[in-house]
Amino acid sequence: MSVMMEFVLNMKVVQVMVLMMSLHHFGLVSAQECPSTHDLLNSLRQVEKMLALHETSYQQGLRSLRKKINALHNSTMAFFKMASCPKPDPPANGRRLGRVFAMGHEVHFLCKPGYELIGPRTRVCLESLKWSGQQPMCRSLNSTANSLASFSSAASSFAALSASSTTTSSSLASSPTPSSPSSSVRPSNCTHFLGSTHCTCDVGFTISGRDNNICTDIDECHLFPLAQPGRLCIHQCVNTPGSFHCVCPPGYSLSRDGRSCTDIDECENLSHNCTADRLCVNTFGGFKCVTVKCPKTKNATYIKTSPMRCERNPCMFGDKACTQAPNSISFHFLAVVSNMSAPRVLFRVSAARVLGDTLRFGLAGGRGRGHFSVQRSGRQTGTLLLVTSINGPATLEAEVEMSELENNTLLGRYLTKVTLFVSPYMF
Incomplete structure (x- = not known):
């Protein structure tokens, strides 16, 4: 546009000079002669015709200049559209x-x-129609077999990145050497394009330095701590150069989202060490090996009728102590997370059939009674409630008793022992 403005100004100067020369030629600037009105009008008409010719020539030159500028612009855009780097492959x-x-x-x-x-x-994509740096690769965080090969590839990538940077060695005196590709400080990626320099950093780095020649790692774990609602990891965040990764405690595996932790069921995948005479119970973050045995008392004897149930043998006639013992004892094991919100329903006890006229539900005993309560939830159903949260790890027991009566006379007692395994984690 500056060239066009200069051209217009030059044309205006030419017009003024032509006007002055024309007036002088026709004697209009002479002080010795006094031309008549008719001569003056003829001279002005001739000057007007000459200016019209100059204006027409100026318009033609302007149109020609615009055509040349448009042609240059189109050829430049066509060059940029055709000039491209080969399609880079994504890493495995x-x-x-x-x-x-x-x-x-x-x-x-x-x-x-x-x-x-x-x-x-x-x-x-550089002016040479080649991509800056080297082709990246993805290395498994759980694999160490190819660590040496990954280190060599990363070192060569870092060396190529340093060679393509426009910074000098003196300004990078504190920068890492290629022998430490996992450093949190590295040179920026600078490219020259159409006479200007553009510097960028890899994802996960922030640009800094006097000439934007330094890339510093962003500590995502520090920016989003575990206590914040937008935390990156549900358990532990480990910062890495340009990124981060989440770590789960033993007994958990990293979920597909790369941030949550999924419990590993050791009992299902047979990775436990429980013997054949013990029962494997999966918990959040581990497992428990439990033994279900029928109680031995002086008043009554029990027999195991299923892996989780013991029933009392018939009592002798007139043995009141035996009839007061529970008719059956059931065992149940529950796994819960730490600091679970309360109140919360944990377990329900129901009578399959009722012989008497009354059913009563209550707590008979167990460890951690202050955390539990029993409520009636139906004609034949009682509910075990967690009334206060539990900070794990912990193991608590609750004994829920269901009594059947007829005219206030005890017909039978049924005991359900619930064992609660509380995880040390909240997930």
Whole structure:
């Protein structure tokens, strides 16, 4: 546009000079002669015709200049559209972000949960129609077999990144050497395009330095601590250069989202060490090996009728002490998380059939009675409630008794022993 303005000003100067020369030629500026009105009008008409010719020539030159500028613009845009880098492949166990591969454009790379990116997270299409940096790779966080190969690949990527940077060695005196590719400080990615310099950082880094020549790792775990609602990990966050990964406690596996923890059922996958005479009970973060045995008392004898139930043998006629003992004892095991909200229903006890006219429900004993309560929830049903939260790890027991009466005379007692395994974690 500056060239066009200069051209217009030059044309205006030319017009003024032509006007002055014309007036002088026709004697209009002479002080010795006094032309008549008719001569003056003829001279002005001739000057007007000359200016019209100059204006027409100026318009034609302006149109020609515009055509040349448009042609130059179209050819430049066509060059930019045709000039592009080859389509980069996504890394194994990862993906590529970005669909435009023209000069000056960027693509980004991410890894699936459970994998760590080795190499640059961002690559730029350079003027040479080649991508900056090296092809990244995704390394499994649980695998150590290929650690040496990953280290070598990351080191070569870092060396290529340092070579493509425009910073000098003196300004990077405190920067890491290629022998430490996992450092939290590294050079920025600087490219030269159309006479300007553009510096960027890989994903997970922030640009800094006097000339934007330094990339510093962002500590995502520090920005989003566990106590915050938007926490990154449900258990533990481990910061890594340019990223982070979540860690679960023993007995859990990392979920597909890469942030939550899923309990491992050791009893189902047979990874427990319980013997054949003991029962495996899965808990949150582990398992318990329990033994179900019928009680031995002086007043009554019991026999195991199922893996989780004992029934009393018939009592001798007139043995009141035996008839006062429970007719049956059932065993149940529950796994819960720590600090579970209360009140909460834990278990229900129901009578299959009623012989008497009254059913009563209550707590007969057990460890941690202050945490439990029993309520009637139906004609033949009682409910065990958790009334206060429990901070794990802990093991509590509650004995729920159901008594059957006829005219206030005891017909039978049925005992349900509930064992609660409280996890040390809230998930």
